[in-house]
Amino acid sequence: MARKRMIQAMNEAILEEMERDPSIVLFGEDVKASLFGDTRGLWKRFGPDRVRDTPICEALISGMAVGAAAAGRRVICHMMFGNFVYTGMDAIANQAAKLRYMTNGQITLPITFLAVSGGGRSAAAQHSDAVHPVLANLGGIKIVMPGSPADAKGLLKAAIRDDDPVFFLQAAGRGGEPGEVPDEELVIPLGEACIRRPGRDVTLVAIGAMVRPAIKCAEALAGEGIEVEVVDPRTLVPLDLETILASVRRTGRLIVVDEARDTCSSASHIAALAAEHAFDALRAPIRRVTVPDCCIPYAPVLERAVLPGVEHIEAAVRATVGWRRPR
Amino acid sequence: MSVAASNLSREELLALYQRMLLIRRMEEQLARDCAAGKLPGPVHLYVGQEAIAVGVCHHLEDRDWITSTHRGHGHFLAKGGDPARMMAEIYGRADGICGGFGGSMHVADFSKGIIGANGIVGGGIALATGAALAAQLDGDGKVAVAFFGDGAANQGVLMEALNVGALWKLPLILICENNGFSEFSPTATVTAGRIVERARPFGVPALKVDGNDVLAVWQAANQAVRRAREGGGPTLIEAITYRTRGHVEYEVTFITEPYRSEAEVEAWRAKDPIGRFAAYLATHGLAAADELEAIERAVGETVAEAVRVAEASPEPDPASATGHMFANPR
Incomplete structure (x- = not known):
């Protein structure tokens, strides 16, 4: 076990898989220079x-x-930034997802598409989109959104070994986030x-970059006696609905935190599934914490206003836990 | 025609003729089926363009890759695809080459190197470039051929493919079939300059060829395929031809104003690649009339058998409709 940054964990995963399987070819814009660090050193190593x-x-x-x-x-x-998926979309939507x-x-079609996704760095509207809802609706694309360095390594190795097209979406602001990564083989x-933190009062499903603020919020509220269960789906396609529903049945409440715009977000999809399959277990309306249906702005103060943060999540938890049926 | 003919045996010449005729007769059957309301979806016929697919694919082996277009029956058959399974596919049957999941615009057989027809104009160009990359890494002399139309030549991805193909010296052959129309728009109304010139800035060899002359196409493809196999990089061939049938078979039901004159179509029918080649074979004493008739009969039997197989095939099981999106669903 060693503490590593998420981007290092990804770099190790790619290196180990390319060592393991000589049929792998890696290409993209500036993979040699490696803007984010995930492909650093690979050109030198593999030629x-x-x-x-x-x-x-x-x-x-x-x-x-x-x-x-x-x-x-x-x-x-x-694919570098998630927004560049749009310029490459024909082959993703019409070929990769359908051939x-x-x-x-x-x-x-064993393809792993890499892209950073989401905001938080004042990169403005054309470099900050969370593209997973668009990709999820294509049907033929798997989607991985890691919530920790260890998961990033283990999920990326599984994605590369998978025989289907997979989008591995790394949260833009989180490459530098450190965490414990096992030394042994991890797939x-x-x-x-996975359940990041158990709790009896409310299920908080947090996707990708939202895992960290969700855990922070859960830790803060624990001091007040509100026990939040943080569930990290880790992959949106395929979606582990059973784990989410089992948690909802235990807590009776559900909040989904998603860095996507609200309309047709993955939060909306998960909320709909829970309403359909666990309605009897719900003691409060399902809430979604998402980005309003607007572009991601540039100025830090504007960007903070629209991206889900600890305070948004905390407000949603308080409202959900405190909800009473109107008389 | 004579340069190429001297490189080909009489058997090979007759094989070229047979393959062109097979494509023609299969599609005439499809035209009748469409008119009779027997086909569930649209078909885009290759009638008049057969010399291109046949002249190019004669140089290819099963291990070589091709990508095709929405007008893809000719490429499928020229590359060795099975006529009966193609027919069953277009009829929407379970024994179709794609189990009835793809239809006319998606006939594919990877075991024959046919990555498939493609419903997206220009969609095959990037796929062929990727297949050419794989072929280059395999290092065993395989090549990839992208067939596309003059309409697709206006998609930006052609420039992208020329750039990467030239940079990486990929074993890629780009075959632009200029059939005079981008769907319903005459080529000149939507295409500036000359398509063949689009390769020049990238240093990619390019040539224009009479696409209704199977031997001229054979000759041009011979050079291009050899260059690609030997590591010399890509080639662009613009084959001039003409789409004597419509963009899509049932277009008379929605196109109210004619977009071309009957005289123009007739003038091109006179340059029909199959008729021209038959005349060439006859005048040069390369095929007797009864030999060509025997080929005609054999092709007719193949088409009739394809129809029998397709009609006898069951419809796909509706329960299988969501079955194979992923290789590993979970």
């Missing part, structure tokens, strides 16, 4: 055949990922949520 800097041309590189995977390679495709299905499962299966 220019397997680690390739591409021009800035997302429409091509997302399609190349599909073509290379269809032709037998295991692909890691770095296996349209051809009756003739092929597997965390996709589709298994």
